[in-house]
Amino acid sequence: MTIQKQIVITGAGLVGSLLAIMLSKRGFKVSVYERRPDMRKERMSAGRSINLALSDRGWKAIRRVGIEEEIRKVAIPMYGRMIHDIKGDTAFYNYGEKDQAIYSVSRGGLNCVLMDLAEKHGAEIFFNERVEDIDLKNAVLTTENTSTKAKTLIQAERIFGADGGFAASRLQLQLKTDRFNYSQSYLDAGYKELTIPAADAGGFRMEKNALHIWPRGQYMLIALPNMDGSFTCTLFFPFEGVPSFASLDTKEKMLRFFNDTFPDAVSLMPDLATLYFENPTSSLVTVRCFPWAFKDKLLLIGDAAHAIVPFFGQGMNCGFEDCTVLDDLMNEEKDWNRIFSKFEHSRKPDADAIAELAVQNFIEMRDLVSKPEFILRKKIESRFHSRYPEKWLPLYSMVTFSEKSYAEALKEGKRQDCVMEKVMSIPGIETKWDSEEVEKIMLEGAERM
Amino acid sequence: MTIQKQIVITGAGLVGSLLAIMLSKRGFKVSVYERRPDMRKERMSAGRSINLALSDRGWKAIRRVGIEEEIRKVAIPMYGRMIHDIKGDTAFYNYGEKDQAIYSVSRGGLNCVLMDLAEKHGAEIFFNERVEDIDLKNAVLTTENTSTKAKTLIQAERIFGADGGFAASRLQLQLKTDRFNYSQSYLDAGYKELTIPAADAGGFRMEKNALHIWPRGQYMLIALPNMDGSFTCTLFFPFEGVPSFASLDTKEKMLRFFNDTFPDAVSLMPDLATLYFENPTSSLVTVRCFPWAFKDKLLLIGDAAHAIVPFFGQGMNCGFEDCTVLDDLMNEEKDWNRIFSKFEHSRKPDADAIAELAVQNFIEMRDLVSKPEFILRKKIESRFHSRYPEKWLPLYSMVTFSEKSYAEALKEGKRQDCVMEKVMSIPGIETKWDSEEVEKIMLEGAERM
Secondary structure (H helix, E strand, C coil), X not given: CCCCCCEEEECCCHHHHHHHHHHHHCCCCEEEECCCCCCCCCCCCCCCXXXXXXXXXXXXXXXXXXXXXXXXXXXXXECEEEEECCCCCEEEEECCCCCCCEEEEEHHHHHHHHXXXXXXXXXXXXXXXXXXXXXXXXCEEEEEECCCCCEEEEECCEEEECCCCCCHHHHHHHHHCCCCEEEEEEEEEEEEEEEECCCCCCCCCCCCCCEEEEECCCCEXXXXXXXXXXXXXXXXXXXXXXXXCCCCCCHHHHHHHHHHHCHHHHCCCCCHHHHHHHCCCEEEEEEEEECCEECCCEEECCHHHHCCCHHHCCHHHHHHHHHHHHHHHXXXXXXXXXXXXXXHXXXXXXXXXXXXHHHHHHHHHHCHHHCHHHHHHHHHHHHHHHHCCCXXXXXXXXXXXXXXXXXXXXXXXXXXXXXXHHHHCCCCHHHHCCCHHHHHHHHHHHHCC | CCCCCCEEEECCCHHHHHHHHHHHHCCCCEEEECCCCCCCCCCCCCCCCCEEEECHHHHHHHHHCCCHHHHHCCCEEECEEEEECCCCCEEEEXXXXXXXXXXXXXXXXXXXXXXXXXXXXXXXXECCEEEEEEECCCCEEEEEECCCCCEEEEECCEEEECCCCCCHHHHHHHHHCCCCEEEEEEEEEEEEXXXXXXXXXXXXXXXXXXXXXXXCCCCEEEEEECCCCCEEEEEEEECCCCCCCCCCCCHHHHHHHHHHHCHHHHCCCCCHHHHHHHCCCEEEEEEEEECCEECCCEEECCHHHHCCCHHHCCHHHHHHHHHHHHHHHHHHCCCHHHXXXXXXXXXXXXXXXXXXXXXXXXXXXXXXXXXXXHHHHHHHHHHHHHHCCCCCCCHHHHHHHCCCCHHHHHHHXXXXXXXXXXXXXXXXXXXXXXXXXXXXHHHHHHHCX
């Protein structure tokens, strides 16, 4: 049993580790308590998602802690979407400008780099320590060691709850404080990870620099490249109904379905049947809550404050932006009550906005991306953007390649929808999409934004 | 430590006790575990709300267990709303037909009658037993005695979670099952109970057979009569802002505000200052979740499944209707998986509907009831209803004096809103509200419903 004054972070995941670096660099004594073992010592998957898409908001935080160069070396740029149709034919669509990309990085690899750096700056990380209780008023944390069952009481100056979507720290706010607004809301679809192994020589068996999508209406398969030449595939699929995880309950049914639906992917997945039946089926949750702070004692951050579904590739990026925003606030303010209060009030609208955008983007990815009307709309927006870059930035770019707040991006995206609805309803738009008539309507629309 | 097969109910509140009667009458061995002491032995308030408004759905369940006559004797009919304006002038508006009323009953008194009857039918109630854990798969409950700290393991055949808005049983579903959708959402307003004592001779110091309302826009005071001649008053008031619980922080400020705002009520409340500062300020929450059942092992019922705000006076009535619906299903079905599944699927839309209606009714009660346009609308609806009772039942009556499902009532209420919007926008409606023109529009509107 140790009693010592310090900043405590619950969770040594991506956000917890990054925050530990930022706080340590400011001279705070930081202790991180992580429920899982040290992934640098034990072979384990860090959660179920093996790679993640890093984009501008994430890079900004990474740059700030000085590891951009190191991460660039292990990040694979994906310049656009590669859409696979049911016959196996493909089409490629850029995400933004020619040189703009989102980057496939290994979640575990990035986490290890961040933990190493946190320790280098003086933070201590304690593994196998499960948060059992928090005395909120006094900022006293009780943990239980998952192996020895030993309890530790930690007197903190303040606590950052960075323990993810099912945060024990957040549960303390739910159970012990009045008027804590909270919701956890699940999609009817879940996901399962599958693998396309590397080619024999270690090469990639599909285009390396793309995010691959097999959009099929109510569901989809996606694939992101890994440094070793493999792709991590994720099937997003309904839990119930036909077809669904429930309905594909034999090897025969499953293989028939995959062969009919994702023929070109099946040919690249020799272990499909084994992986499909051995890998877990995971659920997709959006968590919203408020307040995030308890006085100047506890602040939720990252997924603990706002877990979102993965379809905009913004979970980690949003959590990293949380850290950047908090870091900026620590420059502006010295009073922790004010820092926590400003943080939660400024970030809450953005967290709500990206949560909404992420759910919306499931429909875009699984269905719309293969529709000619959608593709034409993107082409029109892209043309207009390149002619009037200051008047129109497509929603995907606002979220992914800009620092515009998520809340503003959502609002502007809705205004763009109105303009584009008008444009797309022009008779014969297919032939006059690059006409002056269209440009005029968009200019007028953009003026009113 | 006892191990015995039986039906377990968590919570001996209104719904838990009523359900214990219904199940015991069917021959089940029923054990009820209640966190609080036996209110029949110890002097205590059963929760913070001292009286409740019983209406038709509640009476139906009470009739079914054979205690209607007993409860009628201690229930005070309230035939309508008595609106108190800022000068202290009053106006009375019937809730429905002349003989229709909602009934003020003592929450504690009713609960005691229900517990007595449950025990008479063979149910056992264990007090001071806090639910600590539920092994959902095996329906094993662990309780801790709040005095002795002794733990008890109870092997149940199945468990009914009737432990209210902050149910420990529901928390087990949140913590231990995947894809449990859950939200707890608070209003910005809270409430505080105050008292108007009986007159010296034991009489009532205001009209006995009315629900009194002092509507003031963003907040209100209400009063319900008690059998001893007193009224229980409740101030519904914002937590923050001006005026609010936070802003009225001295006796002087509070009294000045009350004297300005509720002058006629103040004159009847000799203990106002003491009660205002001694009584707790409570929050107002809506809880939604789904599923309510875990296989055939656990079923949430009443507030544990759907806590609502009190503004439609339907919390208890809805919980009692849950019991009636479950009782009917036990006649139809023998398989408990089917009973639980049918229950949750049939009741969920109704629970969501009454939750929405209850929040809406706060605005009606605190603000609209004093507006001439609202009063005129009610008069028009009432006239049309009396001429064409089969074509139009006002929303309040559908919810309070009918067996129509809450979901249907909500839907029909919205359709009525559309018709009435048209009616109320007729120029000069104040003078021709009982004209043929108005009746024609309403007949047409009613036809399309």
